Amino acid sequence: MTQYKVPVIGGDGIGPEIVREGRKVIDAAGEVFGFDVDWIDYPHGADHYLETGELISEDTLKELSQYKAIYLGALGDPRMTPGILEKGILLNMRFYFDEYINLRPIKLLDGIESPIRGKTAKDIDFVVVRENTEDFYIGIGGRAKKGEKKDLLEVKRQLYSAKFGLDVETDSEEIAYQIGMVSKEGTRRVIEYSYDLAAKRNNHLSSVDKANVLSDIYGFWRENFTEVGKNYPGVATDFNYVDAVTMWFVKNPEFFDVVVTPNMFGDIITDLGAMIQGGLGLAPGGNINPKGTSMFEPIHGSAPKYKGMDKVNPLATIWAGALLLDTLGESKAADAIVNAIEKNVSAGIVKTSDMGGTNKCSEVGTDVAKIVKEIG
Amino acid sequence: MTQYKVPVIGGDGIGPEIVREGRKVIDAAGEVFGFDVDWIDYPHGADHYLETGELISEDTLKELSQYKAIYLGALGDPRMTPGILEKGILLNMRFYFDEYINLRPIKLLDGIESPIRGKTAKDIDFVVVRENTEDFYIGIGGRAKKGEKKDLLEVKRQLYSAKFGLDVETDSEEIAYQIGMVSKEGTRRVIEYSYDLAAKRNNHLSSVDKANVLSDIYGFWRENFTEVGKNYPGVATDFNYVDAVTMWFVKNPEFFDVVVTPNMFGDIITDLGAMIQGGLGLAPGGNINPKGTSMFEPIHGSAPKYKGMDKVNPLATIWAGALLLDTLGESKAADAIVNAIEKNVSAGIVKTSDMGGTNKCSEVGTDVAKIVKEIG
Numbered sequence: 001m002t003q004y005k006v007p008v009i010g011g012d013g014i015g016p017e018i019v020r021e022g023r024k025v026i027d028a029a030g031e032v033f034g035f036d037v038d039w040i041d042y043p044h045g046a047d048h049y050l051e052t053g054e055l056i057s058e059d060t061l062k063e064l065s066q067y068k069a070i071y072l073g074a075l076g077d078p079r080m081t082p083g084i085l086e087k088g089i090l091l092n093m094r095f096y097f098d099e100y101i102n103l104r105p106i107k108l109l110d111g112i113e114s115p116i117r118g119k120t121a122k123d124i125d126f127v128v129v130r131e132n133t134e135d136f137y138i139g140i141g142g143r144a145k146k147g148e149k150k151d152l153l154e155v156k157r158q159l160y161s162a163k164f165g166l167d168v169e170t171d172s173e174e175i176a177y178q179i180g181m182v183s184k185e186g187t188r189r190v191i192e193y194s195y196d197l198a199a200k201r202n203n204h205l206s207s208v209d210k211a212n213v214l215s216d217i218y219g220f221w222r223e224n225f226t227e228v229g230k231n232y233p234g235v236a237t238d239f240n241y242v243d244a245v246t247m248w249f250v251k252n253p254e255f256f257d258v259v260v261t262p263n264m265f266g267d268i269i270t271d272l273g274a275m276i277q278g279g280l281g282l283a284p285g286g287n288i289n290p291k292g293t294s295m296f297e298p299i300h301g302s303a304p305k306y307k308g309m310d311k312v313n314p315l316a317t318i319w320a321g322a323l324l325l326d327t328l329g330e331s332k333a334a335d336a337i338v339n340a341i342e343k344n345v346s347a348g349i350v351k352t353s354d355m356g357g358t359n360k361c362s363e364v365g366t367d368v369a370k371i372v373k374e375i376g
Numbered sequence: 377m378t379q380y381k382v383p384v385i386g387g388d389g390i391g392p393e394i395v396r397e398g399r400k401v402i403d404a405a406g407e408v409f410g411f412d413v414d415w416i417d418y419p420h421g422a423d424h425y426l427e428t429g430e431l432i433s434e435d436t437l438k439e440l441s442q443y444k445a446i447y448l449g450a451l452g453d454p455r456m457t458p459g460i461l462e463k464g465i466l467l468n469m470r471f472y473f474d475e476y477i478n479l480r481p482i483k484l485l486d487g488i489e490s491p492i493r494g495k496t497a498k499d500i501d502f503v504v505v506r507e508n509t510e511d512f513y514i515g516i517g518g519r520a521k522k523g524e525k526k527d528l529l530e531v532k533r534q535l536y537s538a539k540f541g542l543d544v545e546t547d548s549e550e551i552a553y554q555i556g557m558v559s560k561e562g563t564r565r566v567i568e569y570s571y572d573l574a575a576k577r578n579n580h581l582s583s584v585d586k587a588n589v590l591s592d593i594y595g596f597w598r599e600n601f602t603e604v605g606k607n608y609p610g611v612a613t614d615f616n617y618v619d620a621v622t623m624w625f626v627k628n629p630e631f632f633d634v635v636v637t638p639n640m641f642g643d644i645i646t647d648l649g650a651m652i653q654g655g656l657g658l659a660p661g662g663n664i665n666p667k668g669t670s671m672f673e674p675i676h677g678s679a680p681k682y683k684g685m686d687k688v689n690p691l692a693t694i695w696a697g698a699l700l701l702d703t704l705g706e707s708k709a710a711d712a713i714v715n716a717i718e719k720n721v722s723a724g725i726v727k728t729s730d731m732g733g734t735n736k737c738s739e740v741g742t743d744v745a746k747i748v749k750e751i752g
């Protein structure tokens with residue numbers, strides 16, 4: 001019997017209870033497919049921080065980096081300033097483990113009604129690959145240094161024609177700035193991953209950027225996209241502006257097969273993607289380093305007001321568990337879980353209130369686990 | 377009889393033909409409401425650039441800055457590198473005239489079916505105020521300077537903890553960066569405008585940002601939002617993350633009254649807004665400097681493949697014409713035009729093919745002009 005060790009960070013709010021259901025389903029899959037998971041609990045999140053002052057230590061990160069996959073519930077707590085937990089734990093892990101692929105399947109399951117008129121399961125089935133370690137997520141910015149105050153319109157006109165660059169001096173209160181960066185290596189590896197994925201799916205890869213305005217950073221992105229593409233003559237490609245893509249996701253989701261996009265736009269369009277596939281209750285995400293430590297999570301937040309009520313939908317977390325098993329090499333078990341989710345959803349009997357049902361979170365977990373055993 | 381002079385840039389593709397219909401409707405409104413517009417044509421766009429090498433000269437910008445309002449068709453041509461016309465003409469004018477308000481009404485008209493299931497005219501009626509002269513639109517970026525090549529993951533981990541800032545040295549091919557900035561003055565004036573607008577509407581103002589990750593620039597934005605808000609105790613406010621907002625636009629558009637947002641996120645969410653209100657054929661935009669020169673345009677592009685076919689929907693441009701009249705102080709005429717558009721749409725008889733009709737662009741213009749005269 002194969003034995004896996006998987007660290008679990010339940011996190012805040014509803015995190016622990018949804019992860020419990022995910023574990024239940026993975027354990028059921030283990031019985032059927034012949035593996036066993038040793039779950040190792042980690043306490044990180046708001047409570048831990050408020051008690052100990054520690055977000056996540058370098059030692060813990062080192063320790064976690066021995067493992068292939070981490071299972072994450074949710075982070076976020078109303079007692080905290082926005083950004084502290086997100087940056088101190090979630091983004092910190094994404095960067096530390098160099099999880100450069102954020103994988104987000106956008107798939108409308110049979111039995112779920114999309115909020116988009118006229119779209120059914122056959123119309124919405126694509127994957128967004130979001131770069132996960134660069135772009136405007138590197139956390140660099142500040143306020144401009146003190147100096148002679150210039151007429152602001154003049155400064156901006158000159159900034160606009162790039163004559164000033166960062167040498168602008170102005171009153172220290174006047175300006176805040178933020179810097180994004182992408183690297184050749186960082187860009188190429190995620191684009192390569194996406195071409196590979198497209199080659200396994202329907203041979204269509206769409207790049208999403210805003211190269212007509214943020215030309216420096218996304219012009220570079222496009223160059224790399226084109227360069228890497230030379231090795232994939234069989235994959236059809238297109239460049240898309242992020243603003244237009246928000247429209248196509250609604251109007252023509254059937255156009256997309258694999259979408260690759262820098263970090264920040266990826267954040268935005270995958271939430272929209274979650275919505276068209278039926279809402280956050282159904283949207284899983286993987287933070288993947290194919291040669292290192294990956295991390296799997298529902299893309300929804302910690303929903304503090306439902307904490308401990310055994311009420312929220314665990315399906316996104318269960319689906320994230322399937323992605324986790326894929327990374328461990330248990331792809332049959334992963335498929336069985338996705339099938340079981342689809343069966344649960346298309347039966348439409350055991351479901352939480354967000355899906356119009358009256359069942360508890362734990363009952364949905366139990367139902368999916370049962371289906372996994374039946375079909376396994 | 378009041379006399380106005382209004383510069384017109386028809387631009388590329390379908391630009392000239394849609395602006396022709398907009399003029400037709402404004403002229404009709406003038407007959408009813410007692411004003412006359414002297415239209416002054418400007419040739420700027422791809423053809424002009426390819427013939428003369430000029431995008432738009434400083435002299436022309438100076439000349440245009442005498443006027444209160446410019447009417448713009450569309451810019452964009454397949455013969456040009458993406459970004460050249462957009463940055464060289466459109467953004468150039470927005471920056472030059474310091475048009476710091478990009479006003480985008482998101483209103484589902486009676487008679488239009490939203491692509492969002494179950495949403496009707498009463499659910500979708502809000503305004504997005506997009507900051508229009510700052511943020512990541514300032515056009516500053518580059519590639520990192522040559523130097524000793526470091527291990528990229530190490531560089532990024534350090535960048536992430538902000539130990540390196542911009543002093544990172546790496547191979548010149550390796551990194552591209554982009555800088556965004558917001559100023560106190562630039563932030564406050566657009567936020568003030570938005571509070572004022574909310575106070576005239578339903579007293580609810582939503583800020584859209586990503587302060588949990590791009591904390592420097594959008595933390596500053598939030599500070600200013602809060603500061604300005606002290607003068608508007610009657611306006612309810614909330615902070616929203618841009619990723620979540622793409623979901624709420626689909627799920628709960630009725631939540632929104634006035635939305636204020638920095639430039640780049642504004643670009644993205646207003647396209648999604650256009651989609652939920654029925655598509656680009658119906659979405660107008662105003663680039664406004666309340667004390668200077670403003671500019672009005674449909675938010676759709678130049679649709680080169682339909683050029684000269686008298687086929688596309690002119691309603692967005694006609695609606696932009698109403699916004700233009702508002703700026704000239706002709707608010708009754710502006711209201712009459714919006715009413716006439718609504719009547720045309722709810723009658724559902726004279727309509728272009730994107731709305732399931734068979735009429736020409738010019739027939740729709742004529743119909744709206746006729747309704748303006750009837751109801752005026």
Ligand SMILES: CC(C)[C@H](C(=O)O)[C@@H](O)C(=O)O
Binds near residue numbers: 090
């Ligand atoms: C919580 C937040 C920092 C995070 C992000 O912006 O990446 C989230 O929105 C996500 O998409 O995983």
Ligand SMILES: CC(C)[C@H](C(=O)O)[C@@H](O)C(=O)O
Binds near residue numbers: 466467643
């Ligand atoms: C054409 C482009 C530069 C422009 C923008 O990004 O602002 C457009 O998308 C818009 O929204 O007006």
